[in-house]
Amino acid sequence: MRSAEGARSSRADQADQRRAELLDAARRVVLERGLASTRVADIAKATNVSGGLIHYHFATKDDLITAMLRATSETEVKRLREIISGPGTAVQRLDRVLRYYIPSSRSDQSWILWLDAWALGVREPHVREILLELEGGWIEILAEVISEGVDKGEFFCDDPMGAAERLDGMLDGLVVRYTLHSGAMSRKRLLEHARIAATHEVGIPRSAFPA
Amino acid sequence: MRSAEGARSSRADQADQRRAELLDAARRVVLERGLASTRVADIAKATNVSGGLIHYHFATKDDLITAMLRATSETEVKRLREIISGPGTAVQRLDRVLRYYIPSSRSDQSWILWLDAWALGVREPHVREILLELEGGWIEILAEVISEGVDKGEFFCDDPMGAAERLDGMLDGLVVRYTLHSGAMSRKRLLEHARIAATHEVGIPRSAFPA
DNA sequence: CTACACTGGTTGGTTGACCAGTCAACCGTC
DNA sequence: GACGGTTGACTGGTCAACCAACCAGTGTAG
Incomplete structure (x- = not known):
C-alpha cells in the first residue's frame, strides 16, 4: 500500500486535486466567457498553469x-x-x-x-x-x-x-x-x-x- | 422611382432577393450545423455563392x-x-x-x-x-x-x-x-x-x- | 544513508488547421 | 462607360493539440 495512510499527499492525490482544480477553473471561465469563446489557454491562465498541462490531465478540450x-x-x-x-x-x-x-x-x-x-x-x-x-x-x-x-x-x-x-x-x-x-x-x-x-x-x- | 413598377426585377430587388436568400441559407445551415460551428463559407456554399459576396451584403458575420x-x-x-x-x-x-x-x-x-x-x-x-x-x-x-x-x-x-x-x-x-x-x-x-x-x-x- | 534509475507532473515553444474579412479584377446591364 | 453585383485568391490572426525537455519526488540496491 502506501507509507502512512491518511493525510499524506501521494502522487495520485496530487493528480486528483489538480484535476478538480482544473474542473473548477473551467467552470468559472466558461461562466465568465461563455462556452463558445472559452479557450484551453484561458483555463490554463485561470489556474496559473501551462497549456500543455491541461492536455496531460484531459486528452481533449471536449473531455475537459x-x-x-x-x-x-x-x-x-x-x-x-x-x-x-x-x-x-x-x-x-x-x-x-x-x-x-x-x-x-x-x-x-x-x-x-x-x-x-x-x-x-x-x-x-x-x-x-x-x-x-x-x-x-x-x-x-x-x-x-x-x-x-x-x-x-x-x-x-x-x-x-x-x-x-x-x-x-x-x-x-x-x-x-x-x-x-x-x-x-x-x-x-x-x-x-x-x-x-x-x-x-x-x-x-x-x-x-x-x- | 423605378421604370415600370411591379413585377420587373430591378437591381434593388435583386439585392433584396439575394439578401433574403442568404438569410434563409443562414438559417438552414445554423439549424444543421449549430451556431458555434457555422462558418461564413458554409453559408456561401449552401447558396452556391462566393465567400466574398456574403460580406458584400452583410458587413460582418454577426450582422448576418x-x-x-x-x-x-x-x-x-x-x-x-x-x-x-x-x-x-x-x-x-x-x-x-x-x-x-x-x-x-x-x-x-x-x-x-x-x-x-x-x-x-x-x-x-x-x-x-x-x-x-x-x-x-x-x-x-x-x-x-x-x-x-x-x-x-x-x-x-x-x-x-x-x-x-x-x-x-x-x-x-x-x-x-x-x-x-x-x-x-x-x-x-x-x-x-x-x-x-x-x-x-x-x-x-x-x-x-x-x- | 546514499547513489541512482524511474515515474508522474509540468513547462513553453511549435505546428498545422481553420477562418473572418479584404481586395483587385471581372461581368452584365442600363 | 459607370455602377451594382460577384468572384476567388489572399492575409492576418487564432487556437487545439503535440512534443521535447525539465524537475521533484519515490522506490531500490549497494
Missing part, C-alpha cells in the same frame, strides 16, 4: 468540458437532495426546492452554464446524456416531495410525476427568461409564479405557502 | 446572424398572429396557440435555433433584444387569448398576463426537454401537459379541450 459539466451536474443534484432531506412539512420542503431553482440574486449567473450546455447538447450526445440526468434528478426530487405530501394528506395530486415535469419545465423556462432579460421579470415575481403553479399542481390554496 | 434571427423571430410572431385571428371559441384559439409552440414532429428541429440563440444572447445584447421581443410576442398573444376568454365568460382568470407568463415558461421548458431528449417525452405527452396547465390557469375542466 464534459467532465466539468458532469461534475457540476452531480454536485447540483447532491445539494438538492440535502435540501429536501431536512425537516419540515411537505409544503416547506417543496418551497425549498422551488427556491433552489431560482438564482439567489441578480449576480448569480450559474444558469448561464446550462444555457450553453443545452446548445452544446443538441450536437453532443455525451453532453445530452448529462443534461438528461440532471433534469431527471430535478423532476424525480420534485415528484418525491409531491408524493410525500399526498401520502401525508397535505397535497392532492393524482399524477405527481406529471406535475413534477410541468413544474420543472415552467421553472426552466421562467429562469431562462429571468437570466436573459432580468429587466422583464423580478426575482420576486419569478418565485411568486413558481408558488402559484405549485398550488395549482398540488391542489392547495396559495396561502399554504409563506408570503 | 443577427439579421437572420430577427427575420425568423418576426416571421414567427406574424404566423402566430394569423393563427389566433381565425374563427372559433377561446378554448379552440388557445389550443391552436399551444399546438403552435410544439414541434410538429420529431424531425421539426426549429427550436434548436432558439437554444443556440439563448446561449448567444447571454453575451450579445443585440441577440438578447430579439429574444425579448420574440418571447414578449408569445406572452402577449397568450394573454390576449386568455383575456378574450375571460371577457366571453369562457375562462376564469384574474391575472391573464401572469398566467400567460407561466404557460409560456412551461412550454419553453418542456419543449427544450422534448427537443433535447425526445426519448424522455413524447409529443403527445407534451401536448397533454400544455393542456393540463392551461386548464389550471384558465379555470376550466380538462374536458373543455379536445381529446
